[in-house]
Amino acid sequence: xxxxxTLQVTTPTEREIVLTRVFDAPREMVYDAxxxxxxxxxxxxxxxxxxSVCEIDLRVGGKWRFVFRCPDGxxxxxxxxxxxxxxxxxxxHTECFDDYPGExxxxxxxxxxxxxxxxxxxxxxxxxxxxxxxxxxxxxHGAAESYDRMAELLxxxxxxxxxxxx
Numbered sequence: 001x002x003x004x005x006t007l008q009v010t011t012p013t014e015r016e017i018v019l020t021r022v023f024d025a026p027r028e029m030v031y032d033a034x035x036x037x038x039x040x041x042x043x044x045x046x047x048x049x050x051x052s053v054c055e056i057d058l059r060v061g062g063k064w065r066f067v068f069r070c071p072d073g074x075x076x077x078x079x080x081x082x083x084x085x086x087x088x089x090x091x092x093h094t095e096c097f098d099d100y101p102g103e104x105x106x107x108x109x110x111x112x113x114x115x116x117x118x119x120x121x122x123x124x125x126x127x128x129x130x131x132x133x134x135x136x137x138x139x140x141h142g143a144a145e146s147y148d149r150m151a152e153l154l155x156x157x158x159x160x161x162x163x164x165x166x
Contacts, residue, residue, distance in 0.1 A: 006151070007144040014128040017135065019121040021147045025154040027112040030119060031088035033150055033157075034108065040066075043149040046142045053077070060085055064093065080106075095123070102126045119147075 008020040033039045037054040053067035065079040077098035084092035091108045105124040125131040
């Protein structure tokens with residue numbers, strides 16, 4: 001699946017990938033979708049994958065771990081540690097994949113304007129070679145699909161909130 005055009009992907013430096021997506025939701029809601037296991041399980045990962053493990057200790061120094069199950073039965077794990085949490089504005093965490101060497105630093109910034117939230121995720125890799133390998137892996141397409149799923153979830157939550165307030 002290709003990027004549907006809703007996700008902007010840039011490489012501002014030789015070691016960074018920046019992902020930018022606008023969501024039609026307030027940033028508190030986007031922050032929750034980004035940090036609450038019960039919501040994250042519903043959108044994180046490309047279509048067809050599921051999360052068999054979604055553990056989050058949401059505090060500075062707290063660890064997180066995700067394991068995805070692919071349609072063919074393979075599993076892919078990743079983990080990290082939270083370095084900074086400023087609800088609902090910013091998160092910084094490390095990210096390591098079980099099957100790949102190296103650690104990246106992921107900084108997520110949420111900016112709300114007129115009820116829409118721009119999520120900017122900056123991923124800093126240990127080297128340009130690792131960054132380039134990630135780009136060649138199809139990461140952009142998987143991230144775009146994940147963020148599309150997140151937008152669908154946010155719309156579903158907003159619809160339920162509207163019904164509840166009638």
